[in-house]
Structure formats: structure tokens, C-alpha cells
Amino acid sequence: MNLSATLERLCSLSTEAAEVVPATLYRKHPGLREAIGPRGVAACRTDIGYHIEYLCAALVAGHSTPFVEYANWLSLVLRSRQIRDDVLGESFSLLADFLAVNLQTDEAEAVAKIMADGRASLGSHPALPGISRLMPETLSSDAKSYLDSLLADDRKTAASSIIERQREGSSLVTLETRVIQPAMYEVGNLWQKNLISVAQEHLATAISQAVMAEAFSQAEFAEPNGHRALFANIEANHHALGLRMVADAFETSGWETRCLGTNVPSATIISQIDAMKPDLIGISASLPSQFVALSKLIEMVTAEFGQQRPFIMLGGLAINSMPGIAEHLRADISAADAEAACRIAAEFRPSKND
Ligand code: B12
Structure with a gap:
């Protein structure tokens, strides 16, 4: 299998797959289209594009893990929006069927195996194990208060809490990685569970960007090292x-x-x-x-x-x-x-x- 050629072929099939696979899914599950509404229908089309992107990622990585992790991430997102794993698993099988007739045999076999691994893992795999590994069990009190300010759209308090710690001697980078970063990871978890909106996710980022710029202006700098x-x-x-x-x-x-x-x-x-x-x-x-x-x-x-x-x-x-x-x-x-x-x-x- 020529990897570059396969990736190109897969990408070129994305638009057609995003039409064909949902249409078959709706035929097999009468009522699904109405249940998810126009936004769900648009999201379903986008998701087929993502299935293909993650198939490409798995082919580049040389193993199914990127697709398996994606499948479990998407499962959590969809379940919190009342869409069951069997519907997601079926979308993988339908995409595999579509690709079987549009790719060369060895390519179709490789992608079918990746999607079968994704389907088999649904529900059994912790969503985003990579992120969970990095996340502290609980947020520190500074990160928790910072998160509260983000969710309350309170830029002033978010900024002053960081600048105060900076004045007490914490470095810019320590505050960024140990307070702002875990708070932003939690923003992502809340979005994934459908507990906050995309707008709140954007707002949290905008506030953090402003806070980081303000803290940067107060930061201490080492001598230039010539690199x-x-x-x-x-x-x-x-x-x-x-x-x-x-x-x-x-x-x-x-x-x-x-x-x-x-x-x-x-x-x-x-x-x-x-x-x-x-x-x-x-x-x-x-x-x-x-x-x-x-x-x-x-x-x-x-x-x-x-x-x-x-x-x-x-x-x-x-x-x-x-x-x-x-x-x-x-x-x-x-x-x-x-x-x-x-x-x-x-x-x-x-x-x-x-
Ligand atoms: C804010 C946000 C957005 C914003 C970003 C706005 C902006 N201008 O930045 C918007 C709304 C645009 C967005 C879009 C999407 N996002 Co988003 N987003 C987030 C969120 C909540 C925070 C990101 C962040 O700022 N993190 C804090 C920073 C500091 O952490 P970090 O990026 O990991 O960086 C640290 C290290 O990774 C490392 N690092 C980073 N870069 C580099 C580079 C080098 C060279 C090195 C050495 C180290 C290094 O050091 C950094 C600092 O310590 C995350 C949640 C999360 N866990 O991060 C989701 C998240 C990353 N998004 C996610 C997704 C799925 C998406 C979307 C597909 C859909 C959506 N609506 O969320 C699109 C895709 C956009 C795209 N193609 O990039 C998922 C990814 C899941 C996955 N499969 O891995 C997450 C994890 C949310 C979730 N829990 O589901 N997102």
C-alpha cells in the first residue's frame, strides 16, 4: 500500500461519504433525522469527515489507537447528546462498506480493521486517556477559582488572581501551566459533557488570552542565551x-x-x-x-x-x-x-x- 496515495484517495472520498453514510443511517433508523434536528444532521455530516481524518491519522501512526481514542471521545460527546453507541458503531460499519467499494482491496481491508477496532472498543476505553494521564485528580484551589472566574465571564477577577500570584513570586510559566492550563482542560471536559456551550469555551479562551498577555507584560526575563x-x-x-x-x-x-x-x-x-x-x-x-x-x-x-x-x-x-x-x-x-x-x-x- 502506498501511504501517500491512500491518504489522498481517502480525503478525496470525504465529501461523498458525508452524503452517502448519513443517508443510509437515516434509512435504517427511521426517526433519527427528526430526533437530532437540523444541527444534528449537519454535525453527522461533519463527523463522517472526522471519521476519515482519524482513519488517516491511524494509518500514519501505523496502529488503530488514534481512531480508537477518537471513537471513545466521540461516544462521550454523542451520549451526552442522547445518541447511543450502537448508532455510532453503525456509522463506522457503513463507512467501511462505502470505502470497500471505493478503495483498493488492501486499503479497504486496512481501514476496515481500524474501524472494527474502534467499534469493538466503544464503551470499554477511557475517553482521552492521554489527557487523563496529564490531568491532576482534582484542580488546585487556584485553578478552581480561576475556572470559576472564566465560567462567570469575570475577566477582572481572573486577571487579578494571576497577577497577584505573580507579585508573590510565581513565574509566568508556572502560572500558565499550573493554573490556566488545568482550568482550560476542565473547560474542555465540561464542553464534552454538554455542560457548557461552545460560546463559553470561546469566552474562556478569550479571557485567558487577555490574562496571559497582561501577565507577560509583568514577567521577568533571563539574559539572552543567543538561541x-x-x-x-x-x-x-x-x-x-x-x-x-x-x-x-x-x-x-x-x-x-x-x-x-x-x-x-x-x-x-x-x-x-x-x-x-x-x-x-x-x-x-x-x-x-x-x-x-x-x-x-x-x-x-x-x-x-x-x-x-x-x-x-x-x-x-x-x-x-x-x-x-x-x-x-x-x-x-x-x-x-x-x-x-x-x-x-x-x-x-x-x-x-x-
Ligand atoms: C478552547 C478550546 C477550543 C477553542 C480554541 C480557541 C483558541 N483560539 O485557542 C475552539 C473553540 C476553536 C476549539 C475548537 C475545537 N476543539 Co477544542 N478545545 C479547547 C479546550 C477547551 C482548551 C484548549 C486549551 O487552551 N488548552 C490549554 C492549553 C494550555 O493546553 P495544551 O494545548 O495541551 O498545551 C500544553 C501542552 O499540550 C504543550 N504544548 C502545546 N503545544 C505545544 C507545542 C510544542 C512544540 C511543545 C513542546 C509543547 C506544546 O504545552 C502547552 C502548555 O503547557 C480544549 C480542552 C483541552 N483539554 O485542552 C478543547 C479540545 C482540545 N478541543 C477538542 C475538539 C474536539 C475541538 C473541535 C474538533 C470541536 C470543538 N468545538 O471543541 C475543534 C477543532 C479545532 C481545530 N481543528 O483545531 C477536544 C480534542 C479531543 C481529542 N480528540 O483529542 C478537546 C480536548 C475538548 C474535549 N475535551 O473534547 N477548541
């Missing part, structure tokens, strides 16, 4: 805070830092490497469906800069949830959070000059 780092989210990653925290950690520890933000086209990352000549690039991926673009970017960087290429550091929720994936994608290093990223980069840096 440069470039940060960007891979294409289609719209999660801004994590990358910003990593860039803040590097900048406050003396690195010359440039942060391109979310959803950056790979060609732009290449041209920025050319312009800035960084020692390290840090790329963030939040969903396993972004592995395909990551893999392509690493190939492009290696082809363009050869031996002269900067270190490639990966991070983000998708990297954390899949141990070994950074090495599999041929990155040099990865780190679980902003504090660890800076520490690991500092340890790794000297070997570059050997």
Missing part, C-alpha cells in the same frame, strides 16, 4: 493557548522567539525558517487528525534544509495522547508542557554544537 526558536501550530490546529505558553516559556528563559500562532500553512513555516534561521522549531498539534500534515511538514523541512535543518520539537494534546508518535513522525524531541519543553530544549541544545 532562536520559531513556533507555529500545524495547519488546521486552531488551539492558540498551548503554543503561546511554550513560546512564553522560551522567551522568558532567554531565547529569541517568534510565534506564528494558529493554523499556519507548512509553506509559511518553511519560509520563516529560511528567514529566521532558528535553532529549533516547535510545532503544536491538538488532534491526531493533524498527524498527516505534521508528517508532511517534517518531510518538507528535511528536504529543504537537509543537515542544516533546525531541531524539530513537537507538542500539544495529540502528541501527549500518543506516546512514541513524535519519534515515529521523525521529530527530534517532544515535550508534554511548556515547562518541560524549555528544560528539554536546554538539555538538547549543547549536543547540536558537537
